Amino acid sequence: MIDHAAIAAPTRAAKTSGPAPIRLSSLRAGAVVRFRGTELDPASCDLLRALGLTRECQLTLCKAGEPCIVQVRSTRIGLSGKVADGILVVPYAHEG
Numbered sequence: 001m002i003d004h005a006a007i008a009a010p011t012r013a014a015k016t017s018g019p020a021p022i023r024l025s026s027l028r029a030g031a032v033v034r035f036r037g038t039e040l041d042p043a044s045c046d047l048l049r050a051l052g053l054t055r056e057c058q059l060t061l062c063k064a065g066e067p068c069i070v071q072v073r074s075t076r077i078g079l080s081g082k083v084a085d086g087i088l089v090v091p092y093a094h095e096g
Helices: 042-050 081-085
Strands: 032-038 058-063 068-072 075-079 087-091
Touching: 032 042, 068 081, 075 081, 081 087
Parallel strands: none
Antiparallel strands: 032 058, 032 087, 058 068, 068 075
């Protein structure tokens, strides 16, 4: 397993402190989470990064299922169920 943690994610999952990552595909619509990493191939990671999914970015799950629709910043992105299953997130903790 290659660890791409040295570059701005999305990356393969890396161990960090805090809550254990969960699969994006396991959440319900309306969930607000932070991107943590992927279990996807490097080419898929590159594509997600180009679409705006970067390490620790905030995601809102707009639609669960197939396709899975997430909002990243002001953009909505449709993901296949397989890709959503490979994306790892943690609950969003409001700071301050």
